[in-house]
Amino acid sequence: MQSLARVGRFVFFGVLAITVAACAGQKVPAQKLLADIEATVTAASTEAAKYVPDQLMDVQAKYAELKASFDKQDYAAVISGAPPVFAAAQTLATAAAAKKDQVLKALNDQWMALAGTVPEYTTAVQNRIDVLRKKSSKKVAAGLDLDAAKLSLDQATSLWSKAQAAFAGGNMDEAVRTAQDVKSRVEAVAATLKLELTAPQPKS
Numbered sequence: 263m264q265s266l267a268r269v270g271r272f273v274f275f276g277v278l279a280i281t282v283a284a285c286a287g288q289k290v291p292a293q294k295l296l297a298d299i300e301a302t303v304t305a306a307s308t309e310a311a312k313y314v315p316d317q318l319m320d321v322q323a324k325y326a327e328l329k330a331s332f333d334k335q336d337y338a339a340v341i342s343g344a345p346p347v348f349a350a351a352q353t354l355a356t357a358a359a360a361k362k363d364q365v366l367k368a369l370n371d372q373w374m375a376l377a378g379t380v381p382e383y384t385t386a387v388q389n390r391i392d393v394l395r396k397k398s399s400k401k402v403a404a405g406l407d408l409d410a411a412k413l414s415l416d417q418a419t420s421l422w423s424k425a426q427a428a429f430a431g432g433n434m435d436e437a438v439r440t441a442q443d444v445k446s447r448v449e450a451v452a453a454t455l456k457l458e459l460t461a462p463q464p465k466s
Contacts, residue, residue, distance in 0.1 A: 288337035295344035296332060299325050299351050306354035313361035314354065321350050369434040376441040377429075380422060382462045383448045387415055390457045411451050418447040 303310075303321055310318040324347045331339040391412055394403040422444045429437035452459050 288341060289335075292332055292337040292340035292344070295340060295348065296325070296328060299328070299344060299348050302348065302351040303354065306351070306358060309358040309362065310354040313358040313365065317350075317357055318354060321347065321354060324350070366434055369438050372438045373429060373434065373441065376425075376438065376445060379461055380441060380445050380448065383445065383452070383459050384415065384419060384422070386459060387411075387448055387452050387455065387457060390452070390455050391415065394455065406455060411454055414447060414451045418444050418451070421447070 299321075303318070303325065307318060324343075328340050328343055328347060331337075331343070391408055393399055394406060394408055421440060425437050425440035425444060428434075428440060449459060
């Protein structure tokens with residue numbers, strides 16, 4: 263009986279040693295997989311956070327689960343679960359680039375529309391102010407604050423220069439946002455002057 267017990271202990275410790283060795287053998291590849299995923303996510307994170315934030319958060323959450331398994335020394339779970347997470351991490355850069363192109367195209371379209379409208383609106387308002395300043399328009403201009411209108415128009419014109427500078431510098435977000443602000447300001451001035459602005463006809 264003692265011999266059988268001794269043999270049993272040898273078998274138990276032998277299996278345990280094999281298991282420990284197997285776990286130790288899986289640690290390095292599991293660690294490398296985690297490092298590869300982390301490096302891939304880090305490289306793509308700036309653009310991904312801006313253009314595909316949901317996709318980025320999903321990969322980060324799955325990476326956190328793998329890291330938790332690694333910390334529990336469940337290296338087999340890391341090795342089996344890492345490939346699809348790594349594949350998803352690799353798609354972040356291309357997905358972000360595709361979304362960025364889409365966003366920039368939309369911004370460029372908005373800019374082109376504003377660039378074709380705002381200068382003509384500004385010119386129309388300036389012409390209106392010039393006409394109303396004439397003595398012959400004194401009756402029509404009664405009650406209108408032309409000085410305030412001119413000041414507001416000048417401020418809008420200055421802001422338009424900033425929009426153009428942003429566009430020239432490739433900052434499309436700022437260019438479009440500023441141009442929209444300019445358009446709103448010019449339209450507000452036109453309203454105070456009782457001027458109805460009409461969008462310019464597209465050139466054929």
